[in-house]
Amino acid sequence: MGEGAAGAEGRVGWLCIGVDGGGTKTKATATYAFPDGGARADDDLQVGSSFAGGHAYLVVGKGVGGSANQNSVGTTRAVESVSRAVQEALESAHKRLIGAGGGKAPVEVALSICLSLSGVDRQGDEVPFEEGLKSMLERSESGSIVDRDRVVINVVNDAYAALASGLFVAQGARQPHLSWCEDQLRGMVLIVGTGTIAFGVRESESGEIERHRVGGWGCTFGDDGSGYDVAYRSFCAIARCHDGRDPRETSLTGKVLARLGMSQPMQLIPWAYGEGKEWAKMADLAPLCLEGAAEGDKVCSEIIGECTTALAGSVAALRRRLFGGEGAPPIVLVGGLVSAENPLARGLQEKLRTHGDLRGSEIIRPRSEAVLGAAAMAQKWGQRRNREDRC
Structure with missing residues (x-):
């Protein structure tokens, strides 16, 4: 220099x-x-x-x-x-x-x-x-x-x-959780977007790195709790409510039909087997379920609850596999579905805090x-x- x-x-x-x-x-x-x-x-x-x-x-x-x-x-x-x-x-x-x-x-x-x-x-x-x-x-x-x-x-x-x-x-005025020049990389990250993956790194003082992942298999394998999964569960709920297999009424039907410019639930079938096969296009409908849950729709809230349980379970499985009973590694949350305040982000944080395998872990949402x-x-x-x- x-x-x-x-x-x-x-x-x-x-x-x-x-x-x-x-x-x-x-x-x-x-x-x-x-x-x-x-x-x-x-x-x-x-x-x-x-x-x-x-x-x-x-x-x-x-x-x-x-x-x-x-x-x-x-x-x-x-x-x-x-x-x-x-x-x-x-x-x-x-x-x-x-x-x-x-x-x-x-x-x-x-x-x-x-x-x-x-x-x-x-x-x-x-x-x-x-x-x-x-x-x-x-x-x-x-x-x-x-x-x-x-x-x-x-x-x-x-x-x-x-x-x-x-x-x-650093997160705004808050100092970083760890020092890049002094500390080892040790923690878990949960990414929740179109798909989802839980990934963790455990670095030793000598610099040796052990890593593990849970999920991230892709939407074909479910990607439980992802944007795609929220939308997929929404479509299943619309079908059940339309058939009467679920006697409840849900605002989800009207929200999805309006977004896609349709008037009848049966019109969703060709879309689901056409454009909807693209993971990103299906996942784009996930915010409608979040919106319904925020408004108190019980069907939407149930879907979000199932997804947050699945996501917390992925992080818990990662913690057991990578860290065992060692300390309480921090959890970083990133991705479109958890970057803003919404029912999924709030519900997920609550389940992470109360999960038996994750108590004590600090939850960090990067800015x-x-x-x-x-x-x-x-x-x-x-x-x-x-x-x-x-x-």
């Missing part, structure tokens, strides 16, 4: 890039962080007004790309999307660091990248992304600032970024983007490599 970018005492930081890659969009955020845990107010690279707790770092670049899910768009397109986002973030960082150095191009800087991507679940999935980034660094002009002997690339599932965003990133969680992981892995280099 150039003289003007190293800090008041000549300390040299790492350039860290976090990537949150989803099925439709990829986001990259580049940060500049010191491996000793944070920045100080006298550093040439100013990091805002708060330096407490070693959590300060400077965002120096951002980038975007398309889908990063190789199962959805193929490996070639997914790698291109990720490489494009990282390159944009790197180019922005290059300009920022030159500015901080008084116009001097910085000397080669260590680089740590965390790719937290959907669709990365099996051994070997990471290889094409690692190779794609290395190729991009060779070709890119901004890659000239990178010390090729100190490049760390880790490719993990997208649940990592979600978990880290709840544990390692920050998952990409910052990925950046924090990049900082953590960069710090680890820095320590190894000193040994």
Whole structure:
């Protein structure tokens, strides 16, 4: 790093890039962080007004790309999307660091990248992304600032970024639950969107990582408690009430018919076997059930109750498999169905608090983007490599 970018005492930081890659969009955020845990107010690279707790770092670049899910768009397109986002973030960082150095191009800087991507679940999935980034660094002009002997690339599932965003990133004025520079990643995340998955990480002091997942099989296997499942149960309830198998009246029928521009429940059949076979389109109807539950509709409330029970059960199963009787790991809740106040989010939190296997676990609903969680992981892995280099 150039003289003007190293800090008041000549300390040299790492350039860290976090990537949150989803099925439709990829986001990259580049940060500049010191491996000793944070920045100080006298550093040439100013990091805002708060330096407490070693959590300060400077965002120096951002980038975007398309889908990063190789199962959805193929490996070639997914790698291109990720490489494009990282390159944009790197180019922005290059300009920022030159500015901080008084116009001097910085000397080669260590680089740590965390790719937290959907669709990365099996051994070997990471290889094409690692190779794609290395190729991009060779070709890119901004890659000239990178010390090729100190490049760390880790490719993990997208649940990592979600978990880290709840544990390692400040939530508004509240300090992070854990310090990325001092603590091990240890906790569980429940993602509730179109689908759902419970994912946990248990990192030892030596850096060894044990992880486990519950759910995430996909809507074909049920994905109990997901947006798809809420909508599916809603369709089943509409059919039962229309037939008289359930004698109750429900506002759900009218809400769904109005949304789809229909007048009779039987019209739902061709839609369900046509457009409704697309998981996302079915899941788009889930908020109608949440709306009904908020209005006091008993059928809707029953559906939401079943879903929250299933979701809490997934987290409890994860806790037993990964942590056993060890402590009370925190639970991070993310996803479209639990990011706002609604009957499902409230009911889920209550069942998590009262579940026998989960009592004592803090429930965290992140306010920050998952990409910052990925950046924090990049900082953590960069710090680890820095320590190894000193040994």
